[in-house]
Ligand SMILES: Nc1ncnc2c1ncn2[C@@H]1O[C@H](COP(=O)(O)OP(=O)(O)OP(=O)(O)O)[C@@H](O)[C@H]1O
């Protein structure tokens with residue numbers, strides 16, 4: 339029947355489905371490679387992957403590289419965010435500035451950063467700096483655009499009300515513009531954090547001697563499919579963990595927003 | 600002699616419409632004055648420039664011609680002696696009820712020890728004790744209006760401008776809030792300029808009513824409402840003079856409302 343009164347979703351059932359599908363996939367993969375339907379040289383094997391990751395954890399090898407990647411991601415993310423907020427704020431405040439630099443911003447943002455990475459490595463070396471710059475170049479624009487829109491889109495009545503209530507320029511920024519922009523910045527936070535991690539890994543992948551990107555690229559150069567896939571799996575786990583954390587943070591900071599249902 | 604007198608002399612405001620390369624006259628040669636402590640309502644058809652007129656008095660929008668003065672001083676920019684209750688309630692969604700009400704005191708540099716009891720007093724007065732830590736989205740429309748009212752009254756402005764503050768409320772809540780407003784007003788005796796669509800509301804609340812013409816808004820006529828005070832908005836409707844006043848003013852207003860409506864219809868066809 340075509341009634342739209344949806345039955346409440348049973349989450350237990352959905353979780354079961356997910357787990358079942360994953361298990362089936364892994365099983366198929368394992369069997370296919372064992373029976374030599376597919377060559378494990380190209381696609382590795384779940385059990386081998388598991389041993390590899392366990393090995394990395396036991397020796398602490400993976401933590402060293404994960405730490406490097408996280409360091410680049412976090413430093414780049416923080417700097418990119420601060421820069422993006424600052425520039426977004428200035429542009430929203432001085433409209434002339436926005437008009438003058440608008441084409442430049444659009445042009446810069448249109449540049450594919452992945453292609454720029456080798457240049458960054460050339461300019462800033464194989465170490466941390468080039469990755470941080472790479473991350474900044476990605477995060478900055480996401481944060482910049484959301485800050486800019488957040489402040490431009492702030493409710494005019496709210497600004498007028500604040501002025502009538504006696505707000506000076508500082509009050510206006512602190513109590514009206516920033517909170518309003520924050521919602522936009524938070525809305526794009528998960529995107530920008532994702533970009534930050536991609537930036538760091540791509541930077542490492544293209545030229546580095548440590549970090550997750552390096553681990554993957556090294557395995558690749560050895561034609562070691564297990565190494566590549568295991569590296570990717572570790573990265574995936576890191577991304578999921580960060581994403582969960584951000585969801586919590588978002589819930590914490592948008593307490594005043596009605597929950598979208 | 601209470602302060603808070605407003606004088607408008609030949610006030611005109613034109614909005615520039617840069618895309619159409621022309622100007623639009625929203626209010627034209629409006630003159631009237633409001634005595635300190637007086638309750639004056641402005642009625643007129645939708646789009647006749649009532650909100651614009653309030654924005655001009657508040658200094659949010661500059662006058663194109665003419666002058667407005669508050670207690671003899673010409674309006675130049677936003678004046679902190681003024682309070683404004685917006686047509687759409689302009690609460691700060693990221694602040695709690697108590698923070699919203701206390702915000703003007705914070706902006707004005709009132710010490711926290713002084714501000715706290717005043718905020719608590721106003722929250723009690725608007726009947727929202729126990730809701731101090733709620734955020735605006737957790738309140739009903741009527742409660743939000745109350746908060747907006749408290750936020751304006753907490754710093755005791757000499758002049759309160761209100762732009763259809765109760766327009767979006769149901770009749771019962773609206774009557775309650777109108778009575779609250781009258782009570783607060785008779786206690787504090789601030790000048791109130793009250794914009795409304797609703798002629799009954801205007802008669803029930805005001806000392807005088809300014810009727811505006813359809814756009815561009817001009818003053819069509821001014822009526823003095825000498826119904827006895829203190830009033831209760833629900834009971835004053837049964838006063839023998841009420842119906843007579845209503846009829847007289849409505850006759851005046853009706854033509855403008857029709858004109859305004861017809862113009863907005865042709866406007867849609869352009
Ligand atoms: N920023 C603006 N730019 C151009 N025109 C404007 C602007 N604000 C208002 N107007 C025009 O000025 C006229 C008066 O608007 P205003 O909001 O003052 O009307 P109003 O009497 O308050 O109407 P309502 O009763 O529906 O609230 C309208 O025709 C409107 O289109």
Ligand SMILES: [Mg+2]
Pocket residue numbers: 649650651686762
């Ligand atoms: Mg209006």
